Amino acid sequence: MSNIKNILLNSCKNEKVFYFSNPGNAGDSIIALGTFDYFNHIGLDYELISEITPDIKDSIVIYGGGGYLNSYYFVPDLLNEIKEKAKKLILLPQTTVGFEDFLSSLGENVIIFCREETSYAHVKEHALSAEVHLSHDMAFYIEISKYQQLKDYNTFNLIKRSAIKNKRDSVRIKHIWRMIRHKLSYESKASNHTLNAFRKDVESMGWDLDFPNIDISRSFAFTTQSEYKIRASACNFIQFIDKFDIVNTDRLHVAITAALLGKNVNFYSNSYFKCEAIYNQSLKENYKNVTWKGQEKPIIK
Known part of the structure; x- marks a missing residue:
């Protein structure tokens, strides 16, 4: 290394x-x-x-x-x-x-x-x-403890900033609304303790998921065009994951963030070697709270 x-x-x-x-x-x-x-x-x-x-x-x-x-x-x-x-x-x-x-x-x-x-x-x-x-x-x-309680990028402050004219790096209202809508939809259906965050794109394993799921990597995307948008996206991502005790995911950075937060993580494969290779490289020995599930289809009760 x-x-x-x-x-x-x-x-x-x-x-x-x-x-x-x-x-x-x-x-x-x-x-x-x-x-x-x-x-x-x-x-x-x-x-x-x-x-x-x-x-x-x-x-x-x-x-x-x-x-x-x-x-x-x-x-x-x-x-x-x-x-x-x-x-x-x-x-x-x-x-x-x-x-x-x-x-x-x-x-x-x-x-x-x-x-x-x-x-x-x-x-x-x-x-x-x-x-x-x-x-x-x-x-x-990431110095994760700095962001767990940070309120600079909460929903109120995002909306307030977006209302200021000529603020190029404010988060667009449609992206804020998407995040809110997806969060509320998931929280209305899922366990208070478990986050299921599986991807729905070309890197997925194509599983038919029959349980509540939120692809937070998409739901919390505000673009990476400015430092403000990056920090707003990442901070909301961290704080949402931090609400849960158990995290089931095939998203690499959901798994890494949850590992840094000390959550119990069940980490599944994506469609090629990326997740398994990085699990073996960086997570396996250093984060015992992460369990590699591989290509096993997730069954969430």
């Missing part, structure tokens, strides 16, 4: 640093929140960006971790543009499936962190010129 602190600080010393958070759902906001906390902890100065600007020329661009090097979601045009313009591109811990041609095109100005052994072996095989390291998902660096 590489020393991510030393690598980041040495690579970014005396340089202008931009952090580009990976676009996505509330799980990506959790990754970004852990990144904010970690950068602040190690004293790394950075500027958050959500689009490529001329300022990145001859600068360091750190691109957020996640599962974007994956045919489900991503075509690497954005990263190709960044690596051509920036002095150095650093990819925070991610999972990689395929993209051999993209990996082989990466030069010595690229550093890649992988968050599990399968991706690490794949990237090492194909990214022969880039610097490749193994590290934990950035969500593990």
Whole structure:
């Protein structure tokens, strides 16, 4: 396991640093929140960006971790543009499936962190010129106790901020309403003690779920275009999970967040190796409150 602190600080010393958070759902906001906390902890100065600007020329661009090097979601045009313009591109811990041609095109100005052994072996095989390291998902660096009772992003404050004109980084009313509606619907049907948070997209195992379920990674997504939206999404995500004692999920960042909160977690497989690989890499030995369920169909009573 590489020393991510030393690598980041040495690579970014005396340089202008931009952090580009990976676009996505509330799980990506959790990754970004852990990144904010970690950068602040190690004293790394950075500027958050959500689009490529001329300022990145001859600068360091750190691109957020996640599962974007994956045919489900991503075509690497954005990263190709960044690596051509920036002095150095650093990819925070991610999972990689395929993209051999993209990996082989990466030069010595690229550093890649992988968050599990399968991706690490794949990237090492194909990214022969880039610097490749193994590290934990950035969500593990969240200082979780800071957010459990934080009221800055509660529903009242979200709505109040959204009503202020010309506030570009306020959360849209339709996203606030979606979160409220989905929360109330789930809480009206489910046990007070158990959270079932299974995904409903292309990464699911396709199970027919016959119990109350809320895909909170989608329900609590406010986009990752600004620090406020990231923090609002992640904070509501954390506080909702914290209401429950038992968490059943195939969502990686629901499992990680619940593990950090000390919940009893039953962690199920997604449609490819990601969840199991990260369970083995980071959760199995360090979080005994997490049980790996694999491809066993969840039966919730």
